[in-house]
Amino acid sequence: MYNFTFHRPTTVRQAAGLLARNPDGKLLAGGHSLLPVMKQRLAQPSALVDLSLVEGMTGVELKGRSVVIGAMTRHADVANSQVLKDVMPGLAAVPGSIGDPQVRNRGTIGGSIANNDPNADYPAACLGLGATIITNKRRIAADDFFTGMFSTALEEGEIIVKVSFPVAKKAAYEKFKHPASGFALVGVFVSKRGPDIRVAVTGAGSNGVFRVKSFEEALKKRFSPKSIEGMSIPATGMNADIHASPEYRAHLVAVLARRALAKAND
């Protein structure tokens, strides 16, 4: 790790100010994506702006027909939130599937979304529910937020403060774990909120998280695994590595979508 200066602001404004004064600085949330690359000397931020003392950035709250989660809320706290388990257990299952206890007790939703790892779980939930990412500057729809692997619509110095998820009547996540890392080799989030049907896929696409419009269309008739029986997506644009071929990933998307639908209807 290279040397850096360490800051611990207590308000979002202070944090934004520190970032503005340290153009090579980085926000630090749970550190479980950022610190490993710093330790390997692959990242060299001149300053770290630690968000852990910033007020009002943690917690899971039901606000009307939405669940609002503070950006600094740890994966374990989201997974164990009784509020969330009551209204939308399908979303609580997403952080519950992340990593191991150490990772879940440190990693945050804001860090995960800002990082947008192509194999991360939260992006599928955000896209699969049509969440709104609330920053210190604006509100961004999930459909506009994830712009490619490790890339988002966040601007220089922009801070995610909260994420708002509309409560869907039916929602479920099905994850096929990467054998080594435990991230999603493929993960599929499905939801139905009135007429709005979403199928979002993480892990598979070489361009990060994406929606499967053909499945969504087919599910309009009936939100059931039967409606997409026999359907598949093309292997083009799928990731290829030693752990899975593009064909296998494409195949898993359909299998996991059907399983998620069955779970959502349970």
Place this chain on the structure above:
Amino acid sequence: MSATGIGAPVRRKEDFRFITGQGQYTDDVTRPGETRAVFVRSPHAHAKIKSIDVGAAKKMPGVIDVLTGAQLATDKIGNLICGWMIHSKDGSPMKMSAHPALAATKVNCVGDAVAVVIAETIAQGKDAAEKVKVDYEVLTAVVDPAKAQAKGAPQIHPDIPNNTIYQWHLGEKKDVDAAFAAAKHVTKLDIVNNRLVPNAMEPRAALADYDAGTDNLTLWNTSQNPHVARLVISAFIGMAPEHKLRVIAPDVGGGFGSKIFIYPEEVVCLWASRRVKRPVKWTSDRSEAFLTDAHGRDHVTHAEMALDANGKILALRARTIANLGAYMSTFSSSVPTYLYATLLSGQYNIPSIYCEVDAVYTNTAPVDAYRGAGRPEATFVVERLVEVAARQMGIDPADLRRRNFITAFPHQTPVIMAYDGGDYNASLKKAMEMADVKGFAKRKREAARNGKLRGMGYSTYIEACGIAPSQAVGSLGAGVGLWESAEVRVNPTGSVEVLTGSHAHGQGHETTFAQLVSERLGIPFENVSIVHGDTDKVQFGMGTYGSRSGAVGMSAIVKALDKIEIKAKKVAAFMLEAAEGDIEFKDGKFTVAGTDKSAAFGDVALNAYIAHKFTGAELEPGLKETSFYDPTNFTFPAGCHICELDVDIETGKVDIVNWTAVDDFGTIINPMIVEGQVHGGIAQGVGQALMEGAYYDAAGQLVTGSMMDYTMPRAHDLPSFHVGLTETKSPSNPLGMKGCGEAGAIASPAAVINAITDAIGTENIAMPATASAVWTALQKLQAPKAA
């Protein structure tokens, strides 16, 4: 059986300090004025070093020195060596390349060290290492061993054509060819035994301390055999005379073979400490470990088995290319030869066997012994062939095995080994009962209803352990003898210290060895300490690998205890005023036969030291004995593992639902520890079969260079194991022990692959059989059979 004697499931003495964080590993040892070594490693798999400029690095803060291979040569530090000579078919000796601890002119794999920074802190060392300018001329790399032998392949070492180290063979080709020509049935298989990264929990480390006052060097390191390390570093590398070099291997957190070998880093730390006149420490990080620990396995094999119409095996032949990586590691040459081909008879009466092995250099990390070393590769060949032959011939796989089991002992195989005892039918029968083979068809039907293909696979394995009779291995090329030493020191108060040449790095010797002493001397288990891992304390020893610590290490202790008894009886005779021949020793008490006169062990120990009851002319005071035990044969642990698993038809994911292991390890000292060894071994074997695999890309970059890409087995990947034992004593050592450390890793890969291929109805599938690979195999079959 006493509560702490032989056969008792005593809790491990050493665990208290390990699980409370009080173990003393090499990295925990600190010396005043300690510096840190940071290695500059090649990012290229194959390149010429045109120049190295250390000027800028030397000026960095906290830097004490920056050293290169050129200086190493000037200081006449010798090359690393491989200590087992193998001769090719044509009689020529193996071709061992130069292996300097720091590459000076050429790098041959990613991670090859080219320079070392000695700095006050690791961070300063890393900063400086980035400033070392190495000018490389990148050369084409070759990572595939078959391609490395081909015409026009890049030449890795200047004097070694076709990158071929040796072309070795064993057995009578003529007999085998004749048997094949006459055979009714021939089964053929192409097998890849995948390359594995050992991943011991504690990474390798070295701390070297040069004492300018005495000119002595001390090395703390993560070694499975500190005396062998001292011998090699002294005699071959020429670092210091043996008596001026002390090697201490304190607590060591797992080895699995990878810590047997002498590595460049410890040589460099010793050399650097003498140069900078300060202690020098290096602790590998996990990324370095992936690149530089010796890897395991990596065989490509074509194997064939000939059978008659009744399923009687007539002959076996195998042709293997073994990838030994960029350099020959310390014992690498022996693994794909005498530890491999000699086990190709399995548990079967096979009249003729012929095996050819080419060992090859590639631009990859060196490959050497890894848990099982050669024997897992042999077992995989034999057990896959037997299983496939049975299916092809329509014979039940268990039945085909039974028809061929060796039942009379001793049995001379056509590949050197003389099996001295065992009962293969007994372990198969017991395993089949425990695994409820009878109920399998019903369970398979039930699984099919849930979209699962259920399969069952056997592995009736054998291994040669208790390594090894010195004269025998000497005749096969070993540069060392493989006996073991023990020294038993009885203190005046009757407590006992045993100094052993075995080395524990997870095996629990402090417990099992104490159980032996407690049983034999009739003294409390708590009164026994086991001392190991320090060349200043233990005079010499060969260390721990090849499941040898019980069969060889404990046998040496038995021999020393025999001598203790003889001497103690002499002391007791003076104390009890009886003839030496009338003294009997039992349950910690010396008695005069036919009388009620007795003396406790502790009193006799005290009398041995105060020496009031005898004169110096009659008897030497003291009670301390030494023994060197050289085994008369290998031991032959054997058994049967049965794997039952489900394949998810939709995803190809394999779930092991039931695992049965019935092993014959001979005498068991501590059944709890033995069970733990079996569990760990199976986990490693399942890891190899389903998950692990080291991959290099064509340019020689390690793709699986971290835990994010290299799949280690986790607890949730494994079922609860059903472990059972059968027991036939080894006739080749005093305790009748056979060894248990490697069995699980040797037996299990074949059981898994036999079960998967049974489930999906293919003949073969490569390891690791990941979900993706199994699904792909399923797609190739027209209609997956679901019932």
